[in-house]
Amino acid sequence: MTSTIEGRPGAGGATTAPAPGTTPGGRPSDASRPARRGRSPWIDFAGRRALGLVGTFAALVVLSFLIVQLIPGDPAVALAGADASVDEIEALRVSLGLDQPIWTQFANYLVQLAQGDLGTSFQYRQPVSTIIANRLPFTATIALIGIAVVLIVAVPLGMWVGVQTRGGRKRWLDTAFGAVTGLLDSIPGYIMATILVVLFALGVGLLPLFPPAYNARAGAVAYVLPIAALVIGPICTISRVVRRETAVVLENDYVRTARGWRLTPVALHLKYVLPNLLTTTLTLSGLILSGMLGGALIIESVFALPGLGTGIIKAILDRDFPVIQGMVLVLGMIAALVNLLVDVVLGLIDSRTLGGRND
Amino acid sequence: MTDTLTPTTAGGAVPVAPVAAPPRRFHWTPGLVTGLALLSLVVLIGVVAPFLLQDQADALGERAASPSAEHWLGTDQSGHDMLARSLVATRLTLLMTIGATALAVVVGVVAGTTVWLLPRRGRELCLRVIDTMVAFPGLLLALVVAAILGAGALPAVVAIGVAGVPTFARLTANLAAQVSQRDFVSTARLLGVSDRRIVSDHMLPNMAEPLLVLAASTFAQSLTAISALSFVGLGVQSPQYDFGKLLNDALPSLLAGRPEQSVGPAVLIVVTGLASMLVGDGLAAAADPRSGRRNASAALRTAGTSLHPDVDAMVRVENLVVGTTAGKPLVKGISFSIARGEIVGIVGESGSGKSVTAMSVARLLADGLEASAATMRLDDLDLLRPVDPTVMAQTVSLVYQDPGSTFNPALRLGTQLTEVLRSHRGKSRAEARSIVLDALRRVHLTMPEKRLGQHPHELSGGMRQRAMIAAALTTDPKLIIADEPTTALDVTVQAEILRELKRLNRETGTAIMFISHDIGVVRELCDRVLVMNSGEIVEEIDADRLDVATAVHPYTRALLAATPSLTERVGDLPVVDWRAEAARAEEARVAPATSVTTPKES
Numbered sequence: 001m002t003s004t005i006e007g008r009p010g011a012g013g014a015t016t017a018p019a020p021g022t023t024p025g026g027r028p029s030d031a032s033r034p035a036r037r038g039r040s041p042w043i044d045f046a047g048r049r050a051l052g053l054v055g056t057f058a059a060l061v062v063l064s065f066l067i068v069q070l071i072p073g074d075p076a077v078a079l080a081g082a083d084a085s086v087d088e089i090e091a092l093r094v095s096l097g098l099d100q101p102i103w104t105q106f107a108n109y110l111v112q113l114a115q116g117d118l119g120t121s122f123q124y125r126q127p128v129s130t131i132i133a134n135r136l137p138f139t140a141t142i143a144l145i146g147i148a149v150v151l152i153v154a155v156p157l158g159m160w161v162g163v164q165t166r167g168g169r170k171r172w173l174d175t176a177f178g179a180v181t182g183l184l185d186s187i188p189g190y191i192m193a194t195i196l197v198v199l200f201a202l203g204v205g206l207l208p209l210f211p212p213a214y215n216a217r218a219g220a221v222a223y224v225l226p227i228a229a230l231v232i233g234p235i236c237t238i239s240r241v242v243r244r245e246t247a248v249v250l251e252n253d254y255v256r257t258a259r260g261w262r263l264t265p266v267a268l269h270l271k272y273v274l275p276n277l278l279t280t281t282l283t284l285s286g287l288i289l290s291g292m293l294g295g296a297l298i299i300e301s302v303f304a305l306p307g308l309g310t311g312i313i314k315a316i317l318d319r320d321f322p323v324i325q326g327m328v329l330v331l332g333m334i335a336a337l338v339n340l341l342v343d344v345v346l347g348l349i350d351s352r353t354l355g356g357r358n359d
Numbered sequence: 360m361t362d363t364l365t366p367t368t369a370g371g372a373v374p375v376a377p378v379a380a381p382p383r384r385f386h387w388t389p390g391l392v393t394g395l396a397l398l399s400l401v402v403l404i405g406v407v408a409p410f411l412l413q414d415q416a417d418a419l420g421e422r423a424a425s426p427s428a429e430h431w432l433g434t435d436q437s438g439h440d441m442l443a444r445s446l447v448a449t450r451l452t453l454l455m456t457i458g459a460t461a462l463a464v465v466v467g468v469v470a471g472t473t474v475w476l477l478p479r480r481g482r483e484l485c486l487r488v489i490d491t492m493v494a495f496p497g498l499l500l501a502l503v504v505a506a507i508l509g510a511g512a513l514p515a516v517v518a519i520g521v522a523g524v525p526t527f528a529r530l531t532a533n534l535a536a537q538v539s540q541r542d543f544v545s546t547a548r549l550l551g552v553s554d555r556r557i558v559s560d561h562m563l564p565n566m567a568e569p570l571l572v573l574a575a576s577t578f579a580q581s582l583t584a585i586s587a588l589s590f591v592g593l594g595v596q597s598p599q600y601d602f603g604k605l606l607n608d609a610l611p612s613l614l615a616g617r618p619e620q621s622v623g624p625a626v627l628i629v630v631t632g633l634a635s636m637l638v639g640d641g642l643a644a645a646a647d648p649r650s651g652r653r654n655a656s657a658a659l660r661t662a663g664t665s666l667h668p669d670v671d672a673m674v675r676v677e678n679l680v681v682g683t684t685a686g687k688p689l690v691k692g693i694s695f696s697i698a699r700g701e702i703v704g705i706v707g708e709s710g711s712g713k714s715v716t717a718m719s720v721a722r723l724l725a726d727g728l729e730a731s732a733a734t735m736r737l738d739d740l741d742l743l744r745p746v747d748p749t750v751m752a753q754t755v756s757l758v759y760q761d762p763g764s765t766f767n768p769a770l771r772l773g774t775q776l777t778e779v780l781r782s783h784r785g786k787s788r789a790e791a792r793s794i795v796l797d798a799l800r801r802v803h804l805t806m807p808e809k810r811l812g813q814h815p816h817e818l819s820g821g822m823r824q825r826a827m828i829a830a831a832l833t834t835d836p837k838l839i840i841a842d843e844p845t846t847a848l849d850v851t852v853q854a855e856i857l858r859e860l861k862r863l864n865r866e867t868g869t870a871i872m873f874i875s876h877d878i879g880v881v882r883e884l885c886d887r888v889l890v891m892n893s894g895e896i897v898e899e900i901d902a903d904r905l906d907v908a909t910a911v912h913p914y915t916r917a918l919l920a921a922t923p924s925l926t927e928r929v930g931d932l933p934v935v936d937w938r939a940e941a942a943r944a945e946e947a948r949v950a951p952a953t954s955v956t957t958p959k960e961s
Contacts, residue, residue: 056491063503070507078509166726182390182640186633188583190590191625194606198618213614253764257827259723261779262752271778275769287494294498301591302610313591316506324506331499339494349769 045347049340053333060332064325065109069102079122079319118329119322123315128326131311136330138214138307142223143296146230147289147338150238153231158239159277162246163269177243181236189295193229193302200225213304226303230295238285245280249273278349286342290335297331391641397634401627405453408446416443423612426619433619435608444605445623452586452601452631455516455594459581462520464574467527472558474528475535489528497522501584505593512601515594519584523577530573534566541565575639579632586628602628672696673837673870674720677734681715681894684729689715691894697838700868702861704885704902706878706918712894713874717840720872721755722746738837749783756831760843762823766815773811776830784834798829802859821852828859832867840872845880857884878905878918890915 071078076093084092093099097108112119118128165174187195214222249255250273258272297309304310308327315323419438426433432441474485492500501518508514538544539562547557588594589603600608602624609620674697681690690712697703705713719730722742735742737754759765766775776799777791786794792811799807802825815823824844831839841860845853861884864871875881881888882905890898890912898912910916 052491059491067503067506072508168726182636183633186579186636187629188587188632190587190606191628194613194618194621194625197613198621202613202616202618253759253761254767256723257757257759257765257775258767258778260721260752260755260757261782262748263778263782264748267782271774272767272770276767279769290494291496291498294496297498297502298587298591309591312502312506313593316502316593317510319509321506328499328503328506332495335494335496335499 042347045343049343053336053340056336057329057333060329061110061113063332064328065106067325067328068096068098068321069105079321081319118326121315121320121323123318123320123323128322131323132308132326132330135306135308135311138305139293139296139300139309140334142226142230142299142305142307143293143334143338145223146227146234146292146296149227149231150234150289150292154235154238155242155274155278155281157235158242158281159246159269159274161239162243162250163265163273165243166247166250178240181240184232185236185240187233189229189233189299190302192232193225193299196225196229197302214306222303222305226296226299226305229299229302230292233295234285234288234292237288238281241284242277242281245277245284246273248280249276252276275349279346282342282346282349286339289342290338293331293335293338388641388644390637391645394634394637394639394641397630398638401449401631401634402453404446405449408443409450412443412447415440416447423617423620425617432623433617435605435620436612441605441609441620441623444600445602445627448601448605448624449627449631451512451595451599452582452603452627455512455585455601456578456582458516459520459523459585460574460578462517463523463527463577463581464570466520467524468531468563468570470524470528471531472535472562474532475539476554476558486529486532489525489532492525493529495525497526497580498584498587501588502593505588510593510596512595512599515585515588518588519581522584523581527570527573527577530569531566534569535562538562538565572639572643575635575642579635579639582632582635583628586624672736673699673701673738674872675734675736676716676720676732679716679719679730679732679735681712681719681724681728681730683727685727689728689894690719690730693891693894693896695889695896695899697870697872700864700870701887702864702871702873702885704873704875704881704888705891706875706881706888707891708876708918711891713891714842716891717842717872717874720838721757721840722751723757752779752783753834754837756834756836756839758824758827758831758839758841758844761847762820762827763847765827766823768815770814771811772813772815772818772826775815776811776826776833779830779834794833795829798832799826801832801863802826802829804829820848821855824848824852824856825859828856828863832863832869835867836869838870838872840874842874843876844873846875846877853880860884881905890918 068075068079074089076089076096076098077084079096080089080092097105100108116129118132120126121128121131124131161173161177164170165177184192214226255268255272258268263272296307297312299305300307300309301313308331312324312327312331314320315327416439418440420430420434420440422434422438423436424430424434424438430440430442432445434440435444470489474482474489477485497519501515501522504518504521505514508517535558544557544561547561552560585594586601586603586606589601590607592607595601595604597604605624606621606628609624612618612620674695676696677694678692679690679694680688680692682688693712693716695703705716707713715724715728718724719732720735720737720742724730732743740746740750740754766772773792773795776795777786777788780786780791780794781788784791795811796807799810804810804822804825810818810822810826818826828844839860844860845856848856857880860871860873863869873881873885878888882902885902888898888900888902888905889896890900892914898910898915900910900915905915906919910919
């Protein structure tokens, strides 16, 4: 009777879901599998994750292909625009291959992708790959620097607050931290961007230090406000997670053991608290970090950054489908790589997290 | 699932599904109250504003006016009053958000439960797909849907709703897996209730609470995400407007240096988002029985005066009082000493204050406890004054109860075992390693070199405890405090560990403070025994005189009498009412009562 419910739907797949051997707080459960068999767990991990990336790529290819197929009504009519003649519509249908059976279209799409060809933009008559290559650096810069900034700020901040408030000490700090991060957390990135523009670009109440919109001459300074707008929310979210996890880890017996060894507070917290903390934090924050990619896409609009975000939004408004398809592929792969990066860092901290999730 | 029984009979025979958790009082946290109040206000605005302010919002006045008495938030480029427009936009924004949240909840819950009902392989495949989608940024998924359906209000609702589905499906599947393990679901299955009825009657009610919490936070996220789509121009199109659209219209003014136009929609988005987040957090906190716990820090201070100095003792404690900072006494003024090389056992039931006593000596009191004493010395160290951690680390070593949790699971044993030597003795990695290897051999741990490279979970409980004792030995401490070191181990391992401690005590002359609730173990190992009860030492006795005949205090005799030996049948063990006896002894004073009451055994 129970055989049908024995399977573990709780175990994660190729994502940042918690490994079954790790319970919150980094305590090992008895189910944790020692990585024996004489070879490095990294080999299994690399193989499994490479397969996962291939699977994600395949799913993205299908998804991006379906974008055109799923357009309600006749895709050719929708693509040609409202004022197109019947002849124009038919010409477009033939040139895009929409008159062919769906499997032929998919096969053609695959062949085209295999040749490294993402198609040509309807709007700009330019290869999609060129458009993406021009825009990718902007998005990658703010998203990756943003992720790094979030981790560098949020982990020490949350840990400091967690240590200061452990066991109910300094309740005022706990309350203030909760209130400030809660408030900042509820401000979406694009509104934070607006606020930052008012404060630091228009100089209302403060100095106009940064340009309100991107221009190539401003150089690195132009990235400061977009990155700041992107990171403030996630810093609040993750530092709250870190603060809570610090409290959990500090309750653990092994911290008492380390206290019994009379380590200095710095050594105790960095060596015996931080690694356990990072495991849970990164597991819980993986989604937030890869979600920052989405935030970056929107924030680009405020600052008129010519990145993938403004690109895909413009392409959707222009119904420039080759560009949309190409960008969905590229953005999806970036998200998958960010997830992989998080899991690699997790593995470096605690090799138990490398263990198979569903096998 | 068999459907031989009709649903009605099956349903009638099934035990009532218990609620998800024991009943508890609902916590009205300030955050939850604030959140509900703000949310009610926003909903009220959404209902009322279009009736009262629609004309004002549509009226055209001076273009791009600054805030004035007439237009509190100024006007937009067309001359619309921004305050009226922001308030009127509340209804459309709320309706779209509710629509997207409802879509995410309904489709997510249906998908999650359906996945759970699939056969095993199909279920695992679906869960992998859902996992991949959860890891995919929701906004990207929303953009894909927007690309298919085009820009507009309804596409935006569908896009954001679809983006929220994977998270809901995942949580539902996780909860279904948990709930399905409970007894009442198994019972229902045994009784042949159909899967659909199990889900609707037994599982969903038990998953309602976490799903409600997630729905509240999904509402907050949907609000900002829908506004984001409208903000970048993919959502609501003119002449309709929601918060995001108003913000989008205000962007040119903002970059031109007139931020007033953004204030209305920005504030309303933040307030509504904050309100729904407070409600979500408040509901989650209300569902967490641990919330609201508070305690305070540990402290140690001097009290009273020293009575009888005993210069030879290694450990000397006089009038030790430990209590919680709230004032609950745990140890009520005890005095004891431990001689050099002596093994002193402290026995007593749980809560008798034995561990707290030991931790006071080790200066490792838990947060929220406070200790004071007239004297507390460890050799030449005054434990009532600040002691250099380096000295402390080399004077006292500790062995704890549960070897499963005393080592940090994330670090290799070598790192942890060499910690004291490297940080307090300034040993190099190699020196520390060789000392630890030596100690590991002394406690007869197999393959010591290999162990250093392993993580704690790769060792058995007995091996970990040997490693812990080895770590305790590396600094040649004057005192080892062993707090129930064998309680978590099985009997044969327990005996080996005890033999090890005894041998090390004989070889190194280290004093041991051995805490246990097992009087038999203590009698075997220790030289002298302190019997503790309710925070007091009720008897101090040499271990070899520790038997029912010589023990004076009724509690000691009760403990002894309750210790099974191989020659007794378990049913013969007496349950001793020592308290009544102690009371009678107190009355009689001169002639202590000797009767041991043996109530009828069941």
